[in-house]
Amino acid sequence: MQVPGPFEYDRAGSVDQAIALLERRGETARLIAGGHSLLPMMKLRLADVEYLIDINDLHDELGYVRIEPHVVQLGALARHRELLESDELAAVLPIFRDAERVIADPVVRNRGTIGGSLCQADPSEDLSAVCSCLDAGCVIRSSTGERVVPMTEFHRGPYETAVGDGEMLVEVRIPVRPYSSSAFEKVERRAGDWAVVSAAAAVTLSRGTIVDARVGYAAVGPHTVVLPAVSELLRGQAPGEHLYERAGALAAASCDPTTDMRGTAEYKRHLVEELTRRTLRRSVGRIADGGS
Known part of the structure; x- marks a missing residue:
């Protein structure tokens, strides 16, 4: 049975108290609210936690x-x-x-x-x-x-x-910017799973031209990434399928996924390309629809 190592427990009643406890307990203290990621890591001994500070009472x-x-x-x-x-x-x-x-x-x-x-x-x-x-x-x-x-x-x-x-x-x-909207797409092996690849886009238009756009990706490298080259490609352009295809191809070439049990690197690059197109298309469409 997986069990965490020994730790001490405190329950904070305010933000100031939580910070004071963090200062007193030092680098081995961790905050916990939902705990759905931290607790499994503690059970597997992947997280070294000597002091656990519960902040659920700070929801108000x-x-x-x-x-x-x-x-x-x-x-x-x-x-x-x-x-x-x-x-x-x-x-x-x-x-x-x-x-x-x-x-x-x-x-x-x-x-x-x-x-x-x-x-x-x-x-x-x-x-x-x-x-x-x-x-x-x-x-x-x-x-x-x-x-x-x-x-x-x-x-x-x-x-x-x-x-x-x-x-x-x-x-x-x-x-919050006027004439902007956003969209998110995710591919997962089963409902509620971690992403094989996910993409998030935000687009701002002015007089039918993209004045700002950012696309963020998860599960394509060692950390979540936003690709500046994709934003540079999109700025100053009229939205359309050809532009979305170019952005998707550039994103796929620029990311660094690894092969693992969720899929090969080649498959993940394909998903990056497809999800880039989808999120940009939906974001722009929502601006035309009033951002709903």
Whole structure:
């Protein structure tokens, strides 16, 4: 039977208390909310945790979904189910509903959080691709204040983030731009599984021309990636199938998937090409439809 190593347990009653506990406990302390990734790693002895700090009681403080005219603010403890069910969020960022529909299962979605997903930094994690393509900023708090780290710099490598000792991810901020929309596509071996490949796109139009576009991918390398070359190709161009095909081909040539039990590298590059076309097509179509 798989069991974790011995650890001490604390339950925080506020963000400030959680940060104080992190500072006191040091680098072997970990936060837990949903725990669907951390607990299995602890059972397999893949995570060295001496102090576990439960932050579920902070949901009232950090479980918010706020839609402002120019920014969306997501508390780190907003649960997957809450993101999925928010009509206000889907109206401005439909990509979240696309992604949350295919993340795991209801049990995981009821407890798992956006902050936990991002901080796990799994190369196959879907919301990391979503937040990367949306140019999100990650608000990290310590006892001395806050700093905002762009999503493209948040992941330092597999299972490694910019959150340091004594720090805590408290919010994800996403800019809202006019005449923009987004979409997510995923291929999985079975419902609720980790992605074989997933792709997330966000597009902004002006007078029928793409003025900004970003496509993020999961499960195609050691960490979630956004390919600047794809964005450069799309900017200044009129959207259309030929452009989407060029973007897909460039993305497939630029990514670095590996062969594993989910598929060969060649198959994954094929998926990158196809999902790039699909997400760009759906994003642009949603702008024409009012972004719904």
